[in-house]
Amino acid sequence: MKKIASLLEAADRPAAVIATESQDLLEFPELAQATVLVCLMIPCGAKEMDAMPALRGLVSPLLGYDWIDVEEATRRSIPVVNGEIRESRESMAEATIMLVLALLYRLRETEAELRAGGERVQHRNMLKGRTVGIVGYGGITREIVHRLKGWQATILVHTRGAQEIEEGISFVSSDHLLAVSDVVLLMTRLDDGNRHWLDRSRVQLMKRGVLLVNTARGGLVDEEALLEALQSGHVAAAALDVFETEPLPAGHAFRQLSNVILTPHSVGHTAQMFEQIPLTAVANIVGLLDGKLPESCKNKSSLNQPAYKQETT
Structure with a gap:
């Protein structure tokens, strides 16, 4: 300023x-x-x-x-x-994909195991062949889609606005996106109509073992519902850059989970x-x-x- x-x-x-x-x-x-x-x-x-x-x-x-x-x-x-600005959209797109890869390749657990001298972490997954569902279709999503097309992933998009025809992606309903996606990205703006969009009912629609990335707004997620899903394994892991209360309170339960990557609403700031x-x-x-x-x-x-x-x- x-x-x-x-x-x-x-x-x-x-x-x-x-x-x-x-x-x-x-x-x-x-x-x-x-x-x-x-x-x-x-x-x-x-x-x-x-x-x-x-x-x-x-x-x-x-x-x-x-x-x-x-x-x-x-x-x-x-x-x-x-x-x-172009640099803002591009930075957020790159950072969001970085978080996707960190979850798929279990980077947090791998580093923790090395530091602790434990066994190697197994069960990593390639982005190739995964289905990536993106909620929202603004400028950052377009940058993400542009970059993901080279990874041979299936790309689904749900948007409240008019659907477009674009090679390499499919526009689908939110229910379908949640039901089939291996990775879900929340990339839509927050307003009165979509607060707690990802609530308990929508969490239950997600396939077991799904990965969630939210770099948009914390209010899009019912954090209690997500916490329960992370603890039960229904959501295998999450990367969260945004929260309902920011900064994230020191005693928040997310801080205690080993299957969550937490960044302070700045992951795409370059x-x-x-x-x-x-x-x-x-x-x-x-x-x-x-x-x-x-x-x-x-x-x-x-x-x-x-x-x-x-x-x-």
């Missing part, structure tokens, strides 16, 4: 407020003068927007933006823009991604200040905003 501020200052664009440390935007006295707000992991809803009468745009520097009330912003004709994030954020901010809607505007089609040109930056 400091890099974004310095780049804006160098560009003589002081009109954006950078919100960083506080979890309450209303604590910022300069909020009333904001024309564009850069908001990172800090709730921004109706009361915060009320405090910004000059607001012309809301920017998340990251792919995620679920802390911004998009519906409220749209009602006020305020564009919501996220940081859709140096290349961090180099590009502030540059993209500044480009989006400048575009909004110049009256243009960036391509990554999430509510472009619903806006009634004559102050903005319907074009990309």
Whole structure:
């Protein structure tokens, strides 16, 4: 965020407020003068927007933006823009596939056995020939699919949006995906309609011995249901980068399981991604200040905003 501020200052664009440390935007006295707000992991809803009468745009520097009330912003004709950068999608795709391979090849157990001087871990599996089911079909999933096509795996996708025709993948129902997949990837955004999407009933639909990877949002999973399935072996192993409560509490039961890889919502954060994030954020901010809607505007089609040109930056 400091890099974004310095780049804006160098560009003589002081009109954006950078919100960083506080979890309450209303604590910022300069909020009333904001024309564009850069908001990172800090709730921004109706009361915060009320405090910004000059607001012309809301920017998340990251792919995620679920802390911004998009519906409220749209009602006020305020564009919501996220940081859709190629390096972010690619990093998350690579990291997600890395976790898949770590589970299939039992990397965690193999290292633990070496350190303990025990016997070699058996029963590893190749990705070749496995069925990989992906829930969600956004930019990261497309990057994952692009990379998986060379592994000779069967790729299934379930999406709530319109299904497409793409060589090498099949769009299927969620029930079918869960029933036949050897590996399930959760790659969809979280909203009110899919909280605890992977609940007890859907866990039971999964084939015994399935592997689960969640690098999307922790709220997609009923953690109690997943915990029971991991303890019983119904889910053989999981790799989790996201959780309902973050950071993951010190006493959480996931920490006690040997068949779970845990990473702190940063597994796909790379140096290349961090180099590009502030540059993209500044480009989006400048575009909004110049009256243009960036391509990554999430509510472009619903806006009634004559102050903005319907074009990309």
